[in-house]
Each structure stands twice: as C-alpha cells, then as structure tokens.
C-alpha cells in the first residue's frame with residue numbers, strides 16, 4: 001500500500017484518538033458542526049488528558065488530507081468565474097466618476113443629468129436585486145448569473161457607442177439591472193457550492209473582486225483621462241470584456257446543487273455534487289440537504305409568497321432583520337461617500353493637479369482592495385462575528401477622526417479678503433460669505449485664491465460655472481489661462497494645513513472598514529437563510545444595500561450644507577456606533593457551520609445571539625475514513641466503533 005493510501009485510510013484506533021481530542025480548540029479551519037457546548041472546565045480537562053504529540057500529528061494529517069479531498073480546484077474556478085460579477089459591480093460603480101469628468105465637458109451635461117447618470121444605475125440595481133430573488137427561485141442561480149452578464153455586456157456596448165445623453169442613460173440603467181441581479185445571486189451561488197470550511201473565504205472573494213473592480217476602474221479612469229475626446233467610451237465600454245468572459249464560463253459551469261435538489265432534479269444534483277466535491281463521498285451532504293429541505297417544508301409552514309412566510313416564521317424573520325440590518329449599517333457607515341470624496345480630501349491636502357488627484361484617488365481604492373484581502377484571510381480564522389464587530393468599532397473611531405480633522409480645518413478656515421464686483425451685477429449669495437468654510441459648503445459658490453509659497457494672498461468667494469464645477473462663473477478663476485501664476489479654484493474644499501489629520505482618518509477608515517464591514521454583510525447574508533428563503537432573503541438584503549447606497553450618496557451634500565462636513569461625519573460615526581450595538585446583540589457566529597444548520601442559530605429571541613458568542617467549544621470533526629465521511633459527535637461514537 002502506498003504512503004498516500006496509508007495516510008488516506010485512517011484506522012479505527014487513530015479515529016478514537018482523534019475523538020479524544022475533538023474538544024480541543026483548533027484554529028486551522030477544520031469543519032465543525034453543532035453539538036451542545038461543553039463547559040469550559042470539561043474542555044480543558046479533556047483536552048489536557050488526551051493531547052499527545054502523535055495524535056496531534058495524526059489529527060493534522062487527517063485534516064490536511066480531508067481539506068485536500070474536499071476542495072478540488074473546480075470549486076475555486078467556479079468561485080472566480082462567479083466573482084467576475086463582483087468585479088463588474090465594482091468596475092461599473094467606480095468608473096463613472098472619472099468618466100463623468102470627460103462626459104460633462106464633451107456632452108455639456110447639466111448637474112441634473114450628471115446626477116441622473118450616476119444614480120440611475122444604483123436605482124436600477126436596487127429594483128432588480130429585489131426582482132432577482134424571484135428569478136433566482138424560478139430559474140436557478142446559473143441562469144441568473146448568465147442573465148446578469150448578458151445585461152453587463154449589452155449595457156457596456158450601448159454605453160461605449162452612445163450618440164447622446166439619452167442613450168447613455170439607457171445604457172446605465174441596463175448595467176444597473178445586471179448589477180442588482182449579480183449582487184444578490186453570486187454570493188448565494190458561491191455559498192451553496194462551497195464546502196463549509198471554505199465558504200466564508202470564497203464568498204468574501206466576491207467582495208475582494210468588487211474592490212478589485214473599483215481599483216481597476218480608477219486605473220482605467222486615470223489612463224483614459226488623457227484622451228480628452230471619447231476617452232469615456234473606453235472607460236465605460238471596457239467592462240464588456242469581463243462580462244463576456246463570465247457569460248462564456250457560465251455556459252459550462254453547473255447549477256447550484258442545492259437549488260437542483262429543491263427543484264427535485266436529484267440525479268443532476270448528485271452529478272454536480274460529485275463534480276464539485278472531487279473524490280469525496282457526497283452521500284452525507286446530499287442526504288443532509290435533502291432532509292433539511294423536507295424539514296424546512298414542514299417547519300416554514302403554510303402557503304403564500306415566500307416573503308410572507310419569512311416574516312411569519314420567527315427564525316427567518318430574525319435572520320432577515322439581521323441580514324438587512326447589516327447591509328443598512330454597511331452603507332450608513334458612509335463607505336461610498338468616503339470613496340467618492342477621497343479626491344476632494346486629497347485636494348484639501350494640497351494636491352492641486354487634477355490628474356494627480358485622480359491617480360492618488362486610485363491609492364484609496366488600492367487600500368480598500370488590500371484590506372479586503374486581509375478580510376479574506378481573517379474570515380475563517382477569527383470568524384464573522386468578531387471580524388464584523390472589530391471592523392465596525394474601527395470604522396466608528398476613524399469616522400470620528402475624520403470629523404475631528406474636518407472640525408479643526410473648519411476652525412482654521414481662511415478668510416475672504418477680496419470682494420470683486422459681479423460683472424453681470426447679478427445678486428449672488430457668494431459675496432456675503434466672510435470665510436471659506438460657509439462659501440465652499442454652498443453648492444453655488446467656490447473659493448478663488450492666490451498663494452505665495454504657503455501664504456494665502458487675495459481670496460474671494462465667487463459663483464461656480466453652471467456648466468462645469470472646475471471653474472468659477474467669472475473672474476480670475478473662470479478659465480485655465482487666467483489661473484496661472486499661483487491662482488487656484490477650490491470647489492467643495494478649503495485650503496488647510498490640517499489636511500493630514502483628514503488623510504490619516506481616511507487611511508484608518510479604509511483599514512478598519514474593508515476587512516469586515518465591506519465583505520461581511522454579503523458573506524453573512526449568503527448563509528443565514530434556509531434554502532427556501534435564501535434567494536428572497538438575499539434579494540431583500542441586496543435591495544436594502546442599494547437603497548441605502550443611493551440615499552447616503554444623494555444626501556451627503558445636503559447634510560454637509562446643513563451640518564458642515566464634520567457634522568456629517570460625526571453623524572456617520574454615531575450611526576456606526578448604533579450598528580455596533582445592533583451587531584453585538586444580534587449577530588450569531590456562522591463560521592464553518594453547514595448551511596442546513598444555521599437556521600437553528602436564529603431560534604432564540606433576537607438580540608440574544610451575542611450571549612452565546614460564537615461557536616467556541618461547540619465542534620465536531622469530520623474525518624475521512626476509507627473514502628467516507630464520518631460525522632463524529634458526542635453520541636454517535638458508536639457509528640465509528
């Protein structure tokens with residue numbers, strides 16, 4: 001017998017040794033399941049009495065073998081092709097800011113049209129995410145992903161060929177429809193195909209791709225900003241490439257086995273399970289899915305639309321509340337405002353060149369991406385709950401730091417020293433401001449100043465050019481030639497020497513938000529609902545995400561106008577604190593549990609989840625024995641002997 005086979009076929013003696021060790025806490029992501037939690041005293045005494053080097057080695061070898069067996073490369077291929085949906089999500093939402101700089105000049109877009117082109121995609125995504133729940137249940141995950149990549153492709157082509165703003169709007173809406181469907185389907189599909197010990201990591205890869213898409217978009221924006229004519233066509237049209245790749249891939253990738261079993265397509269489901277589990281025995285997983293579907297049908301009770309059944313059945317009602325709450329707090333933490341205004345924040349720090357600001361804004365998206373990568377690494381190590389809690393507390397603190405930075409900058413805001421006469425003699429409100437801060441908070445005005453080394457010379461508050469916010473309506477800041485000789489136009493910001501504080505806040509914010517609050521709402525939503533409620537639950541949660549996304553972005557400027565920048569960021573910080581309380585009280589740990597087991601976590605009163613804090617001490621080892629999986633638990637040792 002070869003060494004490999006020897007490793008593979010564990011004998012019963014080593015099995016019982018392993019069982020002796022099964023309460024010991026292991027951190028390497030071995031598969032765990034639900035067993036009643038033992039007391040901490042019993043954990044330590046059992047662990048101490050049974051641990052030995054040889055069993056430890058065996059256990060490690062067993063786990064290594066097990067993990068090799070359960071994760072054939074195919075699952076990774078499947079996850080990467082699905083996550084292209086995440087890439088397109090990030091790319092299409094990120095690319096528009098750079099494209100808009102060129103578009104507004106070339107097509108002479110009014111502020112209303114700019115707003116329409118940006119928000120129409122998010123609004124369409126909110127609606128189609130809700131519709132996606134219905135489509136998912138009816139046609140399956142695979143068809144929905146195909147449909148989403150089809151919309152992305154058509155949308156990309158329409159955008160790149162658009163003759164005018166009306167067609168552009170149609171293209172942005174088509175892309176939005178794809179976005180909504182992809183955003184709710186992809187995490188579900190990956191979660192349903194992954195083995196439990198890798199599920200969190202693979203679903204989180206989807207958010208990694210979102211942030212990767214945002215980063216790529218900023219690079220493409222930077223590169224094509226040099227192409228003043230038609231540069232936007234390339235920016236918007238390049239998304240067709242990953243969309244076509246995903247479409248082609250999904251012509252060959254399988255449907256989710258869980259959806260197939262639910263639909264009664266059992267033979268097909270078995271085939272897919274064998275395909276994605278490699279040489280592992282699939283009987284146990286198949287039976288567990290099938291049994292849980294039968295159980296669910298009994299439990300969820302009654303007929304009627306799924307959403308009604310979800311709301312009237314306490315465990316799914318609680319799960320829905322947690323899922324939607326997480327998505328709401330993700331957006332209320334202001335991620336998209338921070339990302340969108342990162343260029344402005346950089347300008348505050350003294351970056352005057354527009355192009356340099358665009359490239360440096362790319363650094364923000366890169367930081368977001370890198371810290372999401374940290375999240376992928378952490379999710380199976382520290383678990384969802386701790387990661388989300390740590391992340392939101394950091395987010396809350398960094399938002400306060402940002403607010404303090406804005407507050408100190410506002411307290412040291414430069415005065416208006418020069419009041420030029422309006423050549424049109426029109427009565428502008430801008431002339432009444434005595435300081436830069438109120439002037440820049442008024443969307444109709446900007447701050448025009450000259451600088452000598454670091455001292456401000458003449459500074460004035462003048463109306464902004466209605467066609468382009470890059471210049472003043474009149475005077476020395478009204479065109480680029482006049483603005484030579486150290487004259488600058490600051491729209492939306494004031495020159496300050498405290499900008500480093502704001503920059504520090506921005507970096508700290510991304511480092512805290514990206515590993516947890518960025519990906520976890522998506523990951524957790526993909527696993528907290530029973531199968532019958534999964535697509536509807538994810539549809540609602542994704543709908544909430546998009547709705548709050550649009551709400552936060554549309555209200556930011558008004559918030560800033562009424563409460564100032566620091567007021568707005570203090571508000572976000574308080575909302576993040578509220579989010580912490582919500583997550584602390586209501587989010588149970590779902591790490592490494594089978595999807596079929598998670599429903600039980602929501603059987604208790606909502607907001608008592610924090611009490612049992614995570615799955616520590618509750619664990620079952622899955623060990624491969626002669627080609628089969630045995631599920632060891634306190635009372636099923638007889639199965640092994």
Ligand SMILES: O[C@H]1[C@H](O)[C@@H](O)[C@H](O)[C@@H](O)[C@H]1O
Nearest residue numbers: 207210211335336518519549
């Ligand atoms: O999870 C994602 C991610 O964190 C993105 O950076 C953000 O733009 C999205 O709105 C969010 O849903």
